[in-house]
Amino acid sequence: MRFFNYILFMLFCFLAGCIQKELTPAQYMTWVKSEEHGLRIGKQIGNCSFTLQYKPCEYEALLHHKNEIKNELDLNKSTAPLKNLQYFTLTIKNADGKEIMEEGSFEMVEYGSKLNYMISDMQMDFSLIDGNDTVPCAFYHYERNFGVSPENNILLGFESSATDKNKVNDKTLIYEDKLLGNGIVMLTIKSEDIKQVPRLKFVK
Amino acid sequence: MQVIKRLFIPALFVVAFSAIGFSVFLFATRPKIAYVDLAKVYNGFELKKQLETQLKVVQQVRQRTLDSLELGLKMISRNLQSIDSDKSKNEIQIKTNEFEALKQDYLYKQENFSSDNSSLLQQYDQQVWKQLNQYVKDYGEANGYTCILGGDGSGNVMYSSKGLDITEELIAYTNKCFKGETKLQ
Numbered sequence: 245m246r247f248f249n250y251i252l253f254m255l256f257c258f259l260a261g262c263i264q265k266e267l268t269p270a271q272y273m274t275w276v277k278s279e280e281h282g283l284r285i286g287k288q289i290g291n292c293s294f295t296l297q298y299k300p301c302e303y304e305a306l307l308h309h310k311n312e313i314k315n316e317l318d319l320n321k322s323t324a325p326l327k328n329l330q331y332f333t334l335t336i337k338n339a340d341g342k343e344i345m346e347e348g349s350f351e352m353v354e355y356g357s358k359l360n361y362m363i364s365d366m367q368m369d370f371s372l373i374d375g376n377d378t379v380p381c382a383f384y385h386y387e388r389n390f391g392v393s394p395e396n397n398i399l400l401g402f403e404s405s406a407t408d409k410n411k412v413n414d415k416t417l418i419y420e421d422k423l424l425g426n427g428i429v430m431l432t433i434k435s436e437d438i439k440q441v442p443r444l445k446f447v448k
Numbered sequence: 449m450q451v452i453k454r455l456f457i458p459a460l461f462v463v464a465f466s467a468i469g470f471s472v473f474l475f476a477t478r479p480k481i482a483y484v485d486l487a488k489v490y491n492g493f494e495l496k497k498q499l500e501t502q503l504k505v506v507q508q509v510r511q512r513t514l515d516s517l518e519l520g521l522k523m524i525s526r527n528l529q530s531i532d533s534d535k536s537k538n539e540i541q542i543k544t545n546e547f548e549a550l551k552q553d554y555l556y557k558q559e560n561f562s563s564d565n566s567s568l569l570q571q572y573d574q575q576v577w578k579q580l581n582q583y584v585k586d587y588g589e590a591n592g593y594t595c596i597l598g599g600d601g602s603g604n605v606m607y608s609s610k611g612l613d614i615t616e617e618l619i620a621y622t623n624k625c626f627k628g629e630t631k632l633q
Binding site for chain 2: 285287288289290296416417425426427428429430431432434
């Protein structure tokens with residue numbers, strides 16, 4: 245009997261572990277942004293820090309239509325057009341708090357050409373390893389902040405892996421840095437962290 | 449006499465505990481030093497391997513351009529040798545001019561490619577060392593090292609016991625960092 249209870253307890257623990265967490269939209273946003281859960285990773289190279297935030301479709305939808313999403317139906321409507329891409333935000337920050345275009349720029353011409361690179365050409369230097377596929381960057385936007393913040397945010401979108409759309413793989417962002425002389429910069433979001441993303445629940 | 453006898457054992461305990469405490473303190477605060485084989489770490493670093501492949505591709509493309517120019521020069525030279533010098537002086541002149549122009553182009557490109565190759569190699573080298581230095585620093589801080597010495601066979605580290613060699617661990621750590629698999633600190 246005692247053995248039977250032990251088995252039941254173990255089964256209960258296993259099932260409890262398998263059940264996906266449910267969070268309210270506000271809790272969900274905080275959960276995704278938290279560094280503990282592996283969807284926000286980073287590294288330091290010299291004076292420069294790179295932080296990569298993986299953004300699930302639900303997070304992206306909430307970010308743009310927070311007040312309009314009241315239930316599951318609204319959420320499905322908002323996420324439907326976002327589903328074909330995988331979204332990331334890369335933040336590049338200088339230790340001295342300068343805009344990254346200012347680093348090593350002594351003339352306005354140099355600053356201007358770096359700005360031009362960041363506005364458009366930088367897109368070509370991003371790719372994503374998703375499982376066995378290397379996907380080029382399909383969506384790119386540099387959020388210019390005119391020196392107000394030392395954080396330079398770059399919004400990125402990559403098409404989902406063509407081989408198996410339902411399989412969740414490790415996602416490695418590759419940036420071939422031509423701006424700060426760091427060479428190839430890689431950041432990996434683990435598949436087990438993506439699988440842990442909680443479901444959204446809506447309070448009626 | 450009895451007081452001394454009564455105090456002897458507690459005093460012995462105090463001295464023993466103090467000695468143990470002092471030893472633990474010395475052990476905990478001792479400088480933690482290790483050494484690495486720099487050449488092995490450098491050659492085992494993933495970024496170095498990737499940039500080396502990129503450099504080889506660039507060098508091969510440049511070499512192919514030079515090879516085709518060289519082939520063109522050889523063909524013109526052969527043509528020049530086969531032309532009958534008495535019959536067509538004008539043709540010889542044209543071919544000689546063509547040869548000279550191609551030769552200038554070849555020499556110009558050879559010089560440019562050679563300097564570009566060496567500056568690209570230097571640029572890649574800087575990128576590798578920039579990342580490698582950062583990851584070694586991160587490894588040292590994460591594992592509480594006071595000092596990590598780099599031996600490159602030139603006499604910086606003349607001898608070290610095997611226990612202090614962390615080359616393999618460092619290669620694994622730097623490659624993990626390069627792939628961005630470490631969490632935010």
